[in-house]
Amino acid sequence: MSVVVVGSVAFDSIKTPTGSIDETLGGSAVHFSLAASLFGPVRLVGVVGSDFPAEHRDLLSSRGIDLEGLETVEGGETFRWSGEYHRDMDQRDTLSVELNVFEDFEPKIPRSYRGGNFLFLGNGSPVTQASVLDQMDNAPLVVVDTMDLWIQTARSELESLLGRVDLLVLNEQEASLLSDEKNVVKAGRIIQKMGPRFVVIKQGQHGSLISHRGGEVSLPALPLAEVEDPTGAGDSFAGGMLGALSRASSSDLDSLKVSVAWGTVTASFCCQGFGVAGILSADRELLQERFEQYRKMIDLGTASIPQLAP
Ligand code: AMP
Numbered sequence: 001m002s003v004v005v006v007g008s009v010a011f012d013s014i015k016t017p018t019g020s021i022d023e024t025l026g027g028s029a030v031h032f033s034l035a036a037s038l039f040g041p042v043r044l045v046g047v048v049g050s051d052f053p054a055e056h057r058d059l060l061s062s063r064g065i066d067l068e069g070l071e072t073v074e075g076g077e078t079f080r081w082s083g084e085y086h087r088d089m090d091q092r093d094t095l096s097v098e099l100n101v102f103e104d105f106e107p108k109i110p111r112s113y114r115g116g117n118f119l120f121l122g123n124g125s126p127v128t129q130a131s132v133l134d135q136m137d138n139a140p141l142v143v144v145d146t147m148d149l150w151i152q153t154a155r156s157e158l159e160s161l162l163g164r165v166d167l168l169v170l171n172e173q174e175a176s177l178l179s180d181e182k183n184v185v186k187a188g189r190i191i192q193k194m195g196p197r198f199v200v201i202k203q204g205q206h207g208s209l210i211s212h213r214g215g216e217v218s219l220p221a222l223p224l225a226e227v228e229d230p231t232g233a234g235d236s237f238a239g240g241m242l243g244a245l246s247r248a249s250s251s252d253l254d255s256l257k258v259s260v261a262w263g264t265v266t267a268s269f270c271c272q273g274f275g276v277a278g279i280l281s282a283d284r285e286l287l288q289e290r291f292e293q294y295r296k297m298i299d300l301g302t303a304s305i306p307q308l309a310p
Contacts, residue, residue, distance in 0.1 A: 002041040003036045003243060004119050005036065005044055005045065005239075006122055008046065009030055010026045013083075014082070017086070024274065031279065033065045033239065036243035037239075038284055042243075043069060046069070048079075080096070089227045106131065116140065117140075118140060118141045119143065120238060121165075122238075133164055133165075143168075143238065143242055147170075151177045165195065166251065167196050179191050199211040210253075220298065229271065232270050232278075243262070244259035265294050
């Protein structure tokens with residue numbers, strides 16, 4: 001089974017306390033695809049201008065990412081984003097956004113992508129996200145990402161989209177804004193009532209919370225001594241999670257827990273290099289090795305556990 005992703009393809013300019021980079025390959029669909037491609041085939045839907053170089057296409061194709069759905073607007077310019085991180089790498093300021101060809105993007109899903117694949121609707125207008133869902137014949141699992149901009153400017157469209165999706169992935173601040181609730185557990189429960197079976201709330205270096213019909217599951221982040229650049233960590237997390245779910249061809253709670261663990265480990269690679277360099281430094285062997293480390297870290301081991309009650 002493949003994963004279909006719809007999202008931004010960008011040139012990112014990034015500053016962090018350890019360095020900076022200009023106009024590097026980025027965008028939600030790119031970070032997601034590179035992460036998900038470590039698990040299996042990925043089909044990308046996005047838009048670029050004629051300034052998008054062949055070497056970027058070649059890189060994505062070389063990772064098994066199908067680019068039939070990548071539209072090129074002749075004479076147009078690719079989406080550009082710039083951001084800066086301060087000492088606390090969980091906080092980022094957006095310095096500029098030039099939507100360019102992304103502004104009028106109307107995703108067209110190639111016929112070959114439409115049936116039977118898991119779908120990731122990357123951060124975008126909920127109206128555009130709904131138009132993608134309308135074009136899919138049958139997606140056994142639909143996962144959607146959103147951000148504060150859409151919660152503030154298109155809440156009713158977002159709420160009607162949430163009635164049609166299986167899983168919403170968002171960060172803690174976005175969850176609090178959407179639910180009007182500061183407590184993350186209560187926020188997850190409120191959002192679930194809006195429609196999705198599962199809500200995955202990303203808490204940066206504090207890990208993530210899965211809110212499901214029967215309660216909550218919390219998984220820690222993989223502790224990293226050095227973080228170069230967290231740009232794309234959220235999308236890499238989603239890519240690893242959906243890649244793992246699609247490889248298991250399953251979307252029950254047990255599979256989701258394991259997949260969130262894979263997403264966590266995948267995102268840790270993203271943070272260790274600028275732009276896409278971090279995720280590109282991963283291969284299946286390194287990812288597997290790090291997953292085993294993570295698994296050991298969350299295992300309570302074999303020490304005897306005191307019984308306090310009969
Ligand atoms: P993340 O760090 O996971 O939130 O994702 C960062 C990526 O999102 C960057 O590569 C940006 O190019 C992309 N991005 C930033 N703002 C937007 C936006 N408004 N719509 C779509 N993609 C965006």
